[in-house]
Amino acid sequence: MKKVLILFAHPRFEQSRTNKALIQNIQDMEGVTFHDLYERYPDFHIDIPYEKNLLAQHEVIVWHHPFYWYSCPPLMKQWIDLVLEYGWAYGPQGNALAGKQCLQIITTGGSAKVYCSEGRNLYSINEFLRPFEQTARLCQMEYLSPFAVMGTHRLSQEDLEKFAWQYRQVIDYLQEGKSLQSLKDCVFQTDIPELSNLSKS
Amino acid sequence: MTGTILFQAIVFLAGAVVCVPIAKRFGLSAVLGYLLAGILIGPFLLGFVGEEGEDILHFAEFGVVMMLFLIGLEIEPRNFWNMRKTIVGMGGLQVAATMGLSFLMFALMGFGWKVALAISMAVALSSTAIVLQTLKEKGLMNTTAGAASFSVLLFQDIIVIFMLGALPLLSVAGHSAESDDHHGGINLLEGLPLGLQTLVIISSVALVVLAGRYLFVPMLRLVARTGVRELLIASALLIVLAISLLMELAGLSPALGAFLGGVVLATSEFKHELESTLEPFKDLLLGLFFMAVGASINFVVVGENPLMISGLVVGIILLKALVLFIVGAVFNMKLDQRLLMTVSLAQIGEFAFVLFSFAFQLEILGRAVTDMMLVVTAISMTLTPILAILNERLVLPRFGTKESVERPMDEVEKSSKVILVGFGHFGNTVGRFLRAFGVEPTVLDFDSNRVDFLRKMGFKVFYGDASRMDLLESAGIAEADILITTIGNPGVTANLVKRVREKYPHVKLMVRAQNRYDAYELLNIGVENVYRESLDTSVKLASDVLSEMGFRKYTLHRQAQQFIRSDEESLRRLASQPRNEEAYIFKARQEIAAQEKLLEEDRRRGLLEDDHSWDSEQMRMAKR
Numbered sequence: 001m002k003k004v005l006i007l008f009a010h011p012r013f014e015q016s017r018t019n020k021a022l023i024q025n026i027q028d029m030e031g032v033t034f035h036d037l038y039e040r041y042p043d044f045h046i047d048i049p050y051e052k053n054l055l056a057q058h059e060v061i062v063w064h065h066p067f068y069w070y071s072c073p074p075l076m077k078q079w080i081d082l083v084l085e086y087g088w089a090y091g092p093q094g095n096a097l098a099g100k101q102c103l104q105i106i107t108t109g110g111s112a113k114v115y116c117s118e119g120r121n122l123y124s125i126n127e128f129l130r131p132f133e134q135t136a137r138l139c140q141m142e143y144l145s146p147f148a149v150m151g152t153h154r155l156s157q158e159d160l161e162k163f164a165w166q167y168r169q170v171i172d173y174l175q176e177g178k179s180l181q182s183l184k185d186c187v188f189q190t191d192i193p194e195l196s197n198l199s200k201s
Numbered sequence: 202m203t204g205t206i207l208f209q210a211i212v213f214l215a216g217a218v219v220c221v222p223i224a225k226r227f228g229l230s231a232v233l234g235y236l237l238a239g240i241l242i243g244p245f246l247l248g249f250v251g252e253e254g255e256d257i258l259h260f261a262e263f264g265v266v267m268m269l270f271l272i273g274l275e276i277e278p279r280n281f282w283n284m285r286k287t288i289v290g291m292g293g294l295q296v297a298a299t300m301g302l303s304f305l306m307f308a309l310m311g312f313g314w315k316v317a318l319a320i321s322m323a324v325a326l327s328s329t330a331i332v333l334q335t336l337k338e339k340g341l342m343n344t345t346a347g348a349a350s351f352s353v354l355l356f357q358d359i360i361v362i363f364m365l366g367a368l369p370l371l372s373v374a375g376h377s378a379e380s381d382d383h384h385g386g387i388n389l390l391e392g393l394p395l396g397l398q399t400l401v402i403i404s405s406v407a408l409v410v411l412a413g414r415y416l417f418v419p420m421l422r423l424v425a426r427t428g429v430r431e432l433l434i435a436s437a438l439l440i441v442l443a444i445s446l447l448m449e450l451a452g453l454s455p456a457l458g459a460f461l462g463g464v465v466l467a468t469s470e471f472k473h474e475l476e477s478t479l480e481p482f483k484d485l486l487l488g489l490f491f492m493a494v495g496a497s498i499n500f501v502v503v504g505e506n507p508l509m510i511s512g513l514v515v516g517i518i519l520l521k522a523l524v525l526f527i528v529g530a531v532f533n534m535k536l537d538q539r540l541l542m543t544v545s546l547a548q549i550g551e552f553a554f555v556l557f558s559f560a561f562q563l564e565i566l567g568r569a570v571t572d573m574m575l576v577v578t579a580i581s582m583t584l585t586p587i588l589a590i591l592n593e594r595l596v597l598p599r600f601g602t603k604e605s606v607e608r609p610m611d612e613v614e615k616s617s618k619v620i621l622v623g624f625g626h627f628g629n630t631v632g633r634f635l636r637a638f639g640v641e642p643t644v645l646d647f648d649s650n651r652v653d654f655l656r657k658m659g660f661k662v663f664y665g666d667a668s669r670m671d672l673l674e675s676a677g678i679a680e681a682d683i684l685i686t687t688i689g690n691p692g693v694t695a696n697l698v699k700r701v702r703e704k705y706p707h708v709k710l711m712v713r714a715q716n717r718y719d720a721y722e723l724l725n726i727g728v729e730n731v732y733r734e735s736l737d738t739s740v741k742l743a744s745d746v747l748s749e750m751g752f753r754k755y756t757l758h759r760q761a762q763q764f765i766r767s768d769e770e771s772l773r774r775l776a777s778q779p780r781n782e783e784a785y786i787f788k789a790r791q792e793i794a795a796q797e798k799l800l801e802e803d804r805r806r807g808l809l810e811d812d813h814s815w816d817s818e819q820m821r822m823a824k825r
Contacts, residue, residue, distance in 0.1 A: 010815075011755055011756075011814070011815050012753075012756065012814065012815035012816065013753055014752075014753050014756065015815065015816055038753065038754070038755040039753060039754045039755065040754075042754035042755040042757065042758035043758055066815075068815070073815075075755075109820055153820055
């Protein structure tokens with residue numbers, strides 16, 4: 001069974017009902033390390049050796065964060081800047097993360113509709129997440145299709161439970177090493193637009 | 202002229218009120234001020250106080266008793282037990298050697314052996330009152346010299362019991378005088394065999410310890426429950442007086458008993474109440490005591506035989522100093538600590554008054570010798586603070602820990618632009634962190650042991666009192682950019698800061714303040730960078746508590762910083778509001794009012810709920 005590290009970054013987790021619901025199901029799963037960055041480093045003073053060691057012990061790395069201003073919260077960026085060191089994560093002899101899988105899980109206030117060339121945000125989630133994709137690639141990780149819970153402001157309790165259950169299923173599949181392609185109903189982001197939605201927006 | 206009690210009280214109080222501020226003004230210790238006041242109002246200058254000075258001396262000895270009680274309160278029993286070797290070792294050596302040498306001296310001067318022995322007993326003792334009060338006033342109680350002096354004094358307090366017991370054995374007449382001495386209690390045990398006396402002594406000590414635990418504390422609890430403030434004062438006095446009486450009955454020194462009582466109560470919850478209650482009584486009585494000592498200097502006797510008296514004073518002080526210096530060497534004290542102890546303890550103490558009068562009653566000493574020795578004692582006590590000043594200003598700078606040490610020339614002299622005053626717990630952290638950045642501050646400290654250590658660690662250290670401008674100047678204040686002060690004493694800090702601002706306005710001051718009130722003062726002087734030791738740490742503790750209760754750490758972190766910033770702002774706002782600084786007596790009430798104002802400000806600012814950062818709830822609401 002693969003070990004999964006969830007790097008969770010939310011500066012105001014206590015206010016986020018979506019993320020509370022998502023976390024609930026996976027926090028105590030066996031073989032899953034839930035690493036709450038803002039709780040661990042409230043002063044942004046990241047313990048780099050500890051983080052590197054943690055990465056080394058897991059095969060699947062999950063970046064889980066809300067999508068703020070088309071990017072991640074600042075501590076997540078801080079983490080990337082500090083932990084993914086030259087000569088360790090990338091560059092010559094920078095093979096520490098090679099072969100690991102990397103999955104980004106985000107929550108957005110705006111719905112899927114607004115994230116496309118016709119929508120208010122003009123670009124798709126995938127396009128916005130290119131820097132992360134490339135980061136993972138530079139570190140020789142396999143960047144999986146991101147999992148996005150969108151339109152969080154309007155999600156009902158049932159919706160939240162559905163996404164939480166999907167999240168758990170995704171983690172299950174990653175642990176078992178199964179392909180995520182088979183999880184048809186999940187909200188993975190690909191650049192292939194859903195034709196039905198497109199016509200409506 | 203000296204008739205009524207009222208008049209007497211006025212004379213003593215006026216003497217104190219006039220002389221002590223003058224002494225302080227000239228940078229002398231309050232003790233010296235009192236002594237001079239005593240001489241001034243005494244029978245030989247103004248003559249306001251006559252023969253009754255001696256009764257006042259006896260009465261005022263309660264000041265010494267209270268002081269030892271208060272000192273006891275500050276010493277936990279465990280620490281006291283740890284001190285036992287120093288007390289017996291140092292004290293024993295000092296008393297034995299001083300007695301031996303002065304016995305030789307007086308025997309060589311032609312006194313009979315009994316007289317010489319009686320005198321040498323008294324000479325061996327030092328003045329608990331003067332020494333401890335002076336050390337406390339200068340904040341030297343926690344130095345090596347302070348602890349050593351205290352140990353020796355404690356031993357003397359114990360040994361005086363045996364001296365009082367032994368004196369009758371020397372009596373030529375072979376009888377004990379019908380005593381009107383206030384130590385009359387001694388006679389109570391006199392007829393008893395030695396074994397029984399010892400038993401009484403031990404059991405009375407045990408009684409004090411037991412009473413402390415099982416009688417005084419329950420009594421204080423009962424009193425505290427009534428909520429009547431003056432009852433607490435009454436019971437504090439009652440405790441001290443009761444212990445004194447018991448000790449006198451058993452033939453022990455009341456001061457020693459009070460000390461024991463203090464140690465027993467040191468762990469009780471009433472420690473601070475007792476301290477604050479008895480402190481003013483102690484200070485007043487001690488002042489009275491010092492004045493009585495000054496008044497008791499019999500200038501007629503001095504006039505009759507000035508050479509003999511001055512010779513004796515000098516001889517005895519030298520002799521005691523020599524012994525103390527050697528004792529210090531035996532116990533591996535550093536030179537300047539040793540000098541400090543030597544100078545502190547070189548006088549004859551107040552117990553000598555008791556011993557001499559007792560020996561006079563027993564007809565061991567004649568009238569002339571007794572008078573002479575009483576004068577010598579009083580003069581030697583008066584000289585103590587003066588000697589201390591000489592030692593501090595003239596001797597120590599030359600022979601003690603050097604004020605500065607020349608660094609070898611080959612070492613790269615990074616021009617140290619930062620001066621750090623004080624390397625205690627606070628300054629230590631500051632210095633270490635600066636050093637971690639390769640910034641080597643020039644350090645000023647007044648603890649010689651620490652100075653040595655710091656020099657070994659390669660710091661550039663100046664030794665001495667930082668409020669001395671010349672020391673700051675030799676440390677390079679003129680070229681410095683920043684002066685950091687981490688002194689724990691707000692008065693000293695304010696003084697230093699004021700003077701530096703006056704003379705070297707270009708130097709940036711970064712100043713430690715203990716609390717809001719120090720900070721107000723510093724801000725009003727014009728210091729911009731004030732660091733309250735009670736701010737950041739307390740906020741951190743509170744956020745850790747909230748974190749334990751489940752609040753998110755990052756939110757706490759942000760709010761803590763916000764809280765600190767608001768508090769700094771309110772500090773600056775409140776500092777500029779006029780306050781009545783003179784009304785010192787009402788400080789407590791003032792502080793409560795200030796606290797109220799702070800809480801009111803917090804309330805107005807509201808709880809921390811209106812923090813909308815990363816708050817999706819608002820957007821959610823807007824969409825509906």
